[in-house]
Amino acid sequence: MACMNEDGQWIVLMGLLTALALFFLALIINQSALVGQTTAEGVLEFPKNDIRDLRSEIFDYIDRFGTMNFDGDAIRKDIIEISLARKNAVVGFTVGDPQDISGRMLRPVTIHYYNGVTEYDETVYY
Amino acid sequence: MSLDFLAGFTIFMLALIMVVSMVPGLLAGLESSGIDYDAVAYRTGVILVEDPGWPVYPPWEMKTGAYKDEIERMGLAVSKETPNILLSTKVDAFFNDTFFTEEDYRGKAIFGDIPYSYNISLKSGSDLEQTGDPLPLGGYGYIRRVVKIKEPGIAVINDSFAPQYTAPSSDQEFIVRLNFSKLLDPTIGAAYRIDPRTEPVNVTITDFGAYLNRTDPLVDNATLRTVTFWKMDPTRPIPQFTKIPFSYGTVDSNLYTLHIDGTPTLHSLRPDEKVFNNISLVLKPAATSVFTLDQNSILDIRFNFGDTPSRTNITGIHHYDYNPANVTIPALSTGVLEVAIW
Amino acid sequence: MVNDGGQLYTMEGVAAGVIMLLTAYIVISTTSVYTPGDTHIPDMQLEQLGSDVLAMMDTPDREGTESDLERFISAGDSADFEGMFLDYCNMTASDTDDLHMSANVTYREASSNVIKEHLFVEPDNTWTGRESAVRVTRWVQLDYRINPGTYDGSRTQAVLVEVLLWRA
Structure with a gap:
């Protein structure tokens, strides 16, 4: 190898350049794939519909029972137990006595929802 | 040019060709609509179905040509608390594609920097409203939302009310009264509310023969002189009805329509027209908004007839309220909203 | 007599080819994980x-x-x-x-x-x-x-x- 010349090294350089370009391309592609996945997951995993449904159910419950009574207590337990068993969500809510909020008698309602990923807490006057 | 160089270069070129041929295969699964278009379609669906748009009051759908730029976002929902329940006046405004240009749809409903092509349609029963380009064969992002559509109420005053609203030698004045504090009662859900600020008020008097003065058997009509609007603010110290200044003499179908006896002629609010059978007045929200009413106001629509001798016995006050006998509120109708983006 | 100055071209061609193919292989094997999006x-x-x-x-x-x-x-x-x-x-x-x-x-x-x-x-x-x-x-x-x-x-x-x- 005494007379080794370096004339051919540009070929290696070209190969390296192509490899680099490919890496950058891959980086961009990876990002775009992630965009698609996160949008779908964002929608699938954020339990928007679940929380809305729970809220409307609690308001429906207040419409029927107001604060606790025997029937209401059983329903409350239905909601908590079934949520845990079927939807893996810890749910809790309390309903207070009506208060005068700018001329209307409204009940303070606290809602808690936690499914292991998303935690949601709300205090609302209904 | 030696043989060795040729061999080295050939190996390099072969490898390059292999790698280049792999790249499109790498992209094949990604260049399809799968990623961005579906996300944009979903977002547009959410904006249209779950949001009332912006500005809220006065609502965007009432903006006329000169104020179109004030519309920030076109949403069709009745309110933020009622997702998937659409207001028919918003729907009608949205699908008016002679008023909105493609740029408006892209800037106020679809958003995004890329000028997407779109096709938005709403089908309810056999009614189909559509805007945008025809759908391509495939490769578009898509979302479908099931919705309910809220239609405005209508007060039909037919002959069954005649005993209640007639009196011999009456003052020939018939009043339809809208008490906003009752109509906008917050205990009524937004999906079922009568809100004259966002929906048209429709008053239709039919079977007018029952309201005529039959002491003269030849009388078969009465003359409608004027229709006037009066308001009262009960929170004022001495509440009283005052006549609302309004261009009563000009016909403007954006503000109201007045039809007499079912003819297509649009009358002004000073018609001086003989009424044989029916009167139909539709008061558009654009008019109600210039009346400067608040949630306590009482609005009167007064129909004045005038003939000497009197030809009608009509009198009294009809309350435009939640009593199903007074105002018929149509049931919510089911529809499907589809958004396609490509 | 074969001189080994020429062999270098071949070697460099092989090296470049191997680099590119390896990159392509690595890239494909990593991205394919995410495509099920x-x-x-x-x-x-x-x-x-x-x-x-x-x-x-x-x-x-x-x-x-x-x-x-x-x-x-x-x-x-x-x-x-x-x-x-x-x-x-x-x-x-x-x-x-x-x-x-x-x-x-x-x-x-x-x-x-x-x-x-x-x-x-x-x-x-x-x-x-x-x-x-x-x-x-x-x-x-x-x-x-x-x-x-x-x-x-x-x-x-x-x-x-x-x-x-x-x-x-």
């Missing part, structure tokens, strides 16, 4: 549609009346429930879609505090178990009923309607 989107669309349908069935058409969903569940009217659900689901502007469903109702037996399921709508023959089905749910409150149905007696109770939705 595609399957998430139809799921998302289906789930949104199903939730919408249940929410709209649970919206009374008039103020103060019972919603369709509540009426069907309360009366155990599975045929009408299925009919209306599929009707709402498969409605499109031009054509009809081909979605299928099964449903069950989860309730709590108050005396023993056990969660029980009642099969409300059986899956039809397009169900093989291999479909990528989505599950959507909705709470329903049942009023006191004189005729105790299939749920926990006649008491007022909250039950969870679960619908499995798939495209055949």
Whole structure:
């Protein structure tokens, strides 16, 4: 190898350049794939519909029972137990006595929802 | 040019060709609509179905040509608390594609920097409203939302009310009264509310023969002189009805329509027209908004007839309220909203 | 005599080729992990549609009346429930879609505090178990009923309607 010349090294350089370009391309592609996945997951995993449904159910419950009574207590337990068993969500809510909020008698309602990923807490006057 | 160089270069070129041929295969699964278009379609669906748009009051759908730029976002929902329940006046405004240009749809409903092509349609029963380009064969992002559509109420005053609203030698004045504090009662859900600020008020008097003065058997009509609007603010110290200044003499179908006896002629609010059978007045929200009413106001629509001798016995006050006998509120109708983006 | 100055060209060609092929291999093997993102989107669309349908069935058409969903569940009217659900689901502007469903109702037996399921709508023959089905749910409150149905007696109770939705 005494007379080794370096004339051919540009070929290696070209190969390296192509490899680099490919890496950058891959980086961009990876990002775009992630965009698609996160949008779908964002929608699938954020339990928007679940929380809305729970809220409307609690308001429906207040419409029927107001604060606790025997029937209401059983329903409350239905909601908590079934949520845990079927939807893996810890749910809790309390309903207070009506208060005068700018001329209307409204009940303070606290809602808690936690499914292991998303935690949601709300205090609302209904 | 030696043989060795040729061999080295050939190996390099072969490898390059292999790698280049792999790249499109790498992209094949990604260049399809799968990623961005579906996300944009979903977002547009959410904006249209779950949001009332912006500005809220006065609502965007009432903006006329000169104020179109004030519309920030076109949403069709009745309110933020009622997702998937659409207001028919918003729907009608949205699908008016002679008023909105493609740029408006892209800037106020679809958003995004890329000028997407779109096709938005709403089908309810056999009614189909559509805007945008025809759908391509495939490769578009898509979302479908099931919705309910809220239609405005209508007060039909037919002959069954005649005993209640007639009196011999009456003052020939018939009043339809809208008490906003009752109509906008917050205990009524937004999906079922009568809100004259966002929906048209429709008053239709039919079977007018029952309201005529039959002491003269030849009388078969009465003359409608004027229709006037009066308001009262009960929170004022001495509440009283005052006549609302309004261009009563000009016909403007954006503000109201007045039809007499079912003819297509649009009358002004000073018609001086003989009424044989029916009167139909539709008061558009654009008019109600210039009346400067608040949630306590009482609005009167007064129909004045005038003939000497009197030809009608009509009198009294009809309350435009939640009593199903007074105002018929149509049931919510089911529809499907589809958004396609490509 | 072969001089080894030329062999270098060949070696460098081989080296360049190996670098490029290796990169391509690494790139392909990493990106292919993420491409299943595609399957998430139809799921998302289906789930949104199903939730919408249940929410709209649970919206009374008039103020103060019972919603369709509540009426069907309360009366155990599975045929009408299925009919209306599929009707709402498969409605499109031009054509009809081909979605299928099964449903069950989860309730709590108050005396023993056990969660029980009642099969409300059986899956039809397009169900093989291999479909990528989505599950959507909705709470329903049942009023006191004189005729105790299939749920926990006649008491007022909250039950969870679960619908499995798939495209055949």
